[in-house]
Amino acid sequence: MSEHPVRLVITDDLRRKRLTVFFRLFLVIPHYVWLAIWGIGAFFAAIGNWVATLVAGRPPAGLHDFLALYVKYATHVYAYLWLAADPYPPFDGRPGYPVDVEIAAPERQPRLTVAFRLILVLPALLLAGSLLGAPNFGYSRWRTGNEATFNYAFGIVHAAAFLGWFASVAWRRMPHGLRDGVAWGLGYGAQVWAYLFVLTSRYPDSDPEVVLGEVPSRSDPISVEVRDDLRRSRLTVFFRLPLVFPHLLWLTLWGVLSLFVVIASWAATLVRGRPPAALHRFLSAYLRYQAHVYAFISLIANPFPGFAGSAGSYPAEVAIDAPQRQNRWTAAFRLLLAVPAWFLASAYGVVLWTAALLGWFAALVTGAMPRRLRNTGAHAFRYVIQVNGYLLLLTDAYPYGGPCRVPGLADEPSQSPAPFSG
Amino acid sequence: MSELRARAEGRGAVLALATLAVLATCALWALAAHELWRSTVPAGLPLPHVDARRFFSASFLRRSSSYDRFIDVDGLLASLTLLIVLALYARRGHRLMRESAAGRIGTGILLGMLGFALVWLAEVPFGLAAVWWERRHHTSHQGYAASLIDSFLSLGSRFVFVALALAIAMGLAGALRRSWWLVATPLFAALALLSSLLSPYLIPKTHPLRNPAIAADARALAATEGVAGTRVLVQTVSRSVTAPNAEAAGIGPTRRVVLWDTLLDGRFSRREIRVVTAHELGHIAHGHLLRRVGWLVLFLLPATALVALLTRGRGGLGRPEAVPLALFLFVALQLLTLPLWTLVSRHEETEADWSALQATHEPATARALFTRLASTSLSDPDPPAWSYVLYADHPTIAQRIALTEAWQARPPGR
Numbered sequence: 133m134s135e136h137p138v139r140l141v142i143t144d145d146l147r148r149k150r151l152t153v154f155f156r157l158f159l160v161i162p163h164y165v166w167l168a169i170w171g172i173g174a175f176f177a178a179i180g181n182w183v184a185t186l187v188a189g190r191p192p193a194g195l196h197d198f199l200a201l202y203v204k205y206a207t208h209v210y211a212y213l214w215l216a217a218d219p220y221p222p223f224d225g226r227p228g229y230p231v232d233v234e235i236a237a238p239e240r241q242p243r244l245t246v247a248f249r250l251i252l253v254l255p256a257l258l259l260a261g262s263l264l265g266a267p268n269f270g271y272s273r274w275r276t277g278n279e280a281t282f283n284y285a286f287g288i289v290h291a292a293a294f295l296g297w298f299a300s301v302a303w304r305r306m307p308h309g310l311r312d313g314v315a316w317g318l319g320y321g322a323q324v325w326a327y328l329f330v331l332t333s334r335y336p337d338s339d340p341e342v343v344l345g346e347v348p349s350r351s352d353p354i355s356v357e358v359r360d361d362l363r364r365s366r367l368t369v370f371f372r373l374p375l376v377f378p379h380l381l382w383l384t385l386w387g388v389l390s391l392f393v394v395i396a397s398w399a400a401t402l403v404r405g406r407p408p409a410a411l412h413r414f415l416s417a418y419l420r421y422q423a424h425v426y427a428f429i430s431l432i433a434n435p436f437p438g439f440a441g442s443a444g445s446y447p448a449e450v451a452i453d454a455p456q457r458q459n460r461w462t463a464a465f466r467l468l469l470a471v472p473a474w475f476l477a478s479a480y481g482v483v484l485w486t487a488a489l490l491g492w493f494a495a496l497v498t499g500a501m502p503r504r505l506r507n508t509g510a511h512a513f514r515y516v517i518q519v520n521g522y523l524l525l526l527t528d529a530y531p532y533g534g535p536c537r538v539p540g541l542a543d544e545p546s547q548s549p550a551p552f553s554g
Numbered sequence: 555m556s557e558l559r560a561r562a563e564g565r566g567a568v569l570a571l572a573t574l575a576v577l578a579t580c581a582l583w584a585l586a587a588h589e590l591w592r593s594t595v596p597a598g599l600p601l602p603h604v605d606a607r608r609f610f611s612a613s614f615l616r617r618s619s620s621y622d623r624f625i626d627v628d629g630l631l632a633s634l635t636l637l638i639v640l641a642l643y644a645r646r647g648h649r650l651m652r653e654s655a656a657g658r659i660g661t662g663i664l665l666g667m668l669g670f671a672l673v674w675l676a677e678v679p680f681g682l683a684a685v686w687w688e689r690r691h692h693t694s695h696q697g698y699a700a701s702l703i704d705s706f707l708s709l710g711s712r713f714v715f716v717a718l719a720l721a722i723a724m725g726l727a728g729a730l731r732r733s734w735w736l737v738a739t740p741l742f743a744a745l746a747l748l749s750s751l752l753s754p755y756l757i758p759k760t761h762p763l764r765n766p767a768i769a770a771d772a773r774a775l776a777a778t779e780g781v782a783g784t785r786v787l788v789q790t791v792s793r794s795v796t797a798p799n800a801e802a803a804g805i806g807p808t809r810r811v812v813l814w815d816t817l818l819d820g821r822f823s824r825r826e827i828r829v830v831t832a833h834e835l836g837h838i839a840h841g842h843l844l845r846r847v848g849w850l851v852l853f854l855l856p857a858t859a860l861v862a863l864l865t866r867g868r869g870g871l872g873r874p875e876a877v878p879l880a881l882f883l884f885v886a887l888q889l890l891t892l893p894l895w896t897l898v899s900r901h902e903e904t905e906a907d908w909s910a911l912q913a914t915h916e917p918a919t920a921r922a923l924f925t926r927l928a929s930t931s932l933s934d935p936d937p938p939a940w941s942y943v944l945y946a947d948h949p950t951i952a953q954r955i956a957l958t959e960a961w962q963a964r965p966p967g968r
Contacts, residue, residue: 371667371671374713378663435654445655446655
């Protein structure tokens with residue numbers, strides 16, 4: 133697969149200045165004003181670029197460069213605002229900022245995809261909204277009548293930036309995972325803008341390994357592996373929601389029992405400094421089963437999962453280390469310590485379900501899950517499962533907040549392992 | 555030689571014992587059916603002939619007949635489609651085993667759910683046709699999309715039931731091989747009991763009776779019918795349905811009567827609502843919900859035995875490959891016995907009507923109610939025989955009116 137024409141370049145060293153981090157929201161105001169003014173020009177330039185590309189089949193170099201510069205500048209500003217970079221950005225979008233975007237030179241584009249660009253971009257915009265964060269407006273029907281509702285769904289970018297703000301103020305350093313989480317959203321956002329502005333015909337690719345170029349390989353006590361091929365059965369895709377009902381019921385019942393077991397495990401870990409093996413086994417099976425069900429419902433994997441959470445039985449598998457010694461203090465305050473991770477996991481969850489929703493339509497039409505959506509979902513899935521494992525006291529290793537390598541995703545597609553063969 | 559003879563004699567004895575066991579089971583079955591069939595409606599009660607034209611205009615009779623025939627034919631076609639889809643699925647469904655990583659029982663559960671999923675897909679046009687017909691006749695104002703989404707989501711609860719039933723049957727078949735059905739039947743009966751017990755909690759949008767007069771009537775009727783303390787609730791359905799209805803639900807401590815709010819919207823008088831309430835309380839007083847479980851056992855015993863016998867060719871129900879066939883057999887048996895189920899239902903409804911008459915002593919109100927019920931729900935007062943046998947789970951309106959006249963004409967003391 134050739135490199136994406138919109139490429140994020142990160143040279144940031146993670147160091148942050150407390151003072152500029154503390155006042156970041158205010159410091160960025162001049163950039164916001166300038167971005168808005170430039171945005172008016174970009175809006176008309178984008179319309180001109182669309183018409184010109186439709187006619188000539190290729191964006192004019194002048195318009196392309198103007199819009200590309202705007203995308204770069206916007207990325208710099210948001211990287212600064214959301215703490216993915218520290219230096220105050222220049223106002224002209226010049227290259228060299230610690231979080232920068234490289235956009236390939238103009239090339240021929242299929243006129244049909246240019247003509248329908250505004251429609252084609254909608255799924256990418258939805259996914260970008262889930263990565264960044266999006267407000268929700270709606271109406272609720274109450275007994276007293278209709279009421280307007282407003283709430284805000286934190287995306288990974290906003291959640292990581294929010295947590296990163298506290299970390300940077302405390303330690304003068306942005307955690308690597310949180311920085312990469314923000315960068316993932318910024319890179320994908322730049323791809324979406326470039327696609328919308330007709331700078332490229334390549335569809336935005338949300339796979340973090342594509343957006344970030346590379347992601348760290350880690351050996352965590354709880355790791356996720358996805359070895360499913362991308363083939364999907366249209367029948368089970370269409371009925372995925374009702375098919376998962378028995379699993380959800382079973383998961384709930386098992387979850388109730390797990391609650392008591394995790395309390396017992398917590399007490400035992402406080403006393404012995406290590407979770408008892410039997411309880412650890414029980415909770416591991418529960419986490420594996422949860423992972424199998426989540427993978428099935430979110431279309432990360434194809435086959436119908438078993439009800440026992442057996443190790444090695446499913447293509448989206450969780451490997452959990454044997455019980456290790458745990459710090460009693462972190463065990464004692466596990467619920468409190470898990471709050472930031474849980475907060476970030478809820479943002480990852482939004483990405484997981486958005487990728488699943490888009491993948492549902494795609495798989496229904498093509499009989500296959502798009503690689504980019506499967507991988508996006510799998511990265512979010514990895515984090516959600518690790519946070520749940522942390523909450524279940526299966527490890528005291530804090531979940532890594534950014535995208536990291538998920539074994540199996542980059543491999544050649546293989547046949548689904550472990551289908552029931554009688 | 556003598557060894558051969560001894561073996562033959564032994565085989566003969568086993569055969570005789572088996573025959574005896576089958577005969578004893580049949581006798582027990584018949585005895586149980588007889589007990590369940592018992593009714594408080596006097597045996598041999600002569601029902602006068604009621605000409606529907608006495609109560610309904612010719613135009614209504616034409617309209618209701620046309621309305622009901624469409625619904626019946628639509629239902630019949632849906633049932634045929636169900637059978638065809640499941641027959642095809644029985645032949646080819648095992649191929650879908652490749653979509654599972656769930657082991658023996660889990661794969662069987664998946665195949666069971668997918669069978670019903672395919673049936674749902676095939677029946678969508680018939681469901682939409684029924685919605686169109688009901689909207690056209692103003693008996694429902696549910697939208698097409700809402701109806702489709704509702705039925706799609708209701709698959710979830712159906713799948714939970716299928717999963718549970720298959721987990722039990724396949725688990726037992728794996729352990730007990732051929733005789734799984736002997737244990738499965740009482741287990742299913744226990745589950746049906748549990749379901750009856752819990753079903754009232756699954757009825758959505760209910761609230762207590764707010765009209766004090768109707769609530770007082772309900773309390774008095776419950777005492778009269780010997781089921782004092784039975785709760786009477788109201789279910790809000792008027793957002794999607796215009797037809798009136800009521801139901802009795804639950805057993806023992808969960809028993810209750812649920813009146814649809816379409817019954818309380820002013821179209822029916824207080825006395826008519828009393829009759830409806832008394833009818834539903836009659837179901838509770840005569841233990842009809844419990845008896846249904848009894849009838850279910852009587853159906854399940856031969857049905858599961860037959861399924862066990864006919865799935866042997868595919869390794870028995872312990873194997874997931876046998877599930878599509880088992881599904882087809884079970885549904886086919888259900889459809890074949892449909893006339894018996896409707897017969898039992900009509901029998902119970904007659905008893906509940908009789909009970910209502912005994913409690914209210916208002917045959918004229920009951921007649922007015924039945925006439926109004928037919929008008930509001932466009933129910934054909936005198937349907938053709940095939941429709942009556944297959945689909946009528948209540949006596950016809952003409953029969954119900956006839957029962958009120960028979961009650962009036964009954965000898966004193968009965």
